[in-house]
Amino acid sequence: AIQMTQSPSSLSASVGDRVTITCRASQGIRNDLGWYQQKPGQAPKLLIYAASNLQGGVPSRFSGSGSGTDFTLAISSLQPEDFATYYCLQDYNYPRTFGQGTKVEIK
């Protein structure tokens, strides 16, 4: 199975900060990667698909980049509603695998 290594596992940031989260795949996965946001007590929500495509209804402050093994999720100006846990998921092959998650907390 492909391993997805996500970093950092947590970060503290202030409203307005730019935040970046990275995911590294143990082998090349083209651009077959999505980013998901999960708030406490809620189901995950798709933010980015195919590495860089913004899901409908997701604010443009979210962006994704990367291809092959290295991927990045960026939040250009952190808003109060963005404090959550973020996960990457490779959908290149089966079994699908998630990164370990990054918890974004308020500084």
Next chain:
Amino acid sequence: EVQLLESGGGLVQPGGSLRLSCAASGFTFSSYAMNWVRQAPGKGLDWVSGISDSGGSTYYADSVKGRFTISRDNSKNTLFLQMNSLRAEDTAIYYCAKVGIVYYDGSGGAHTNGVDYWGQGTLVTVSS
């Protein structure tokens, strides 16, 4: 509006069985692959199983292979997960999730546009 409603969770003893269901509405169920994803208390997301739109192809995480069976009834817009030989480490919220559109690139490679809808989950607790 897309809706996914899981049911069937509960408390079961180690070695026991449960069958989860996911009732889908608001989209053409038979046209989309589906997944089960779980989350143990306080832990991250863990992909469990997937099934193609027709049900002809199924996929499993190594941790559940041989114990869990995914299936679907396209006539009833329902996804299932049969869980046997349950272990304490299977304790989790189980989410039903819809896979987005599958498309093909110029070289025939298949891609999807993510897992675009999720249910609210059903809790499975394996304990004596």
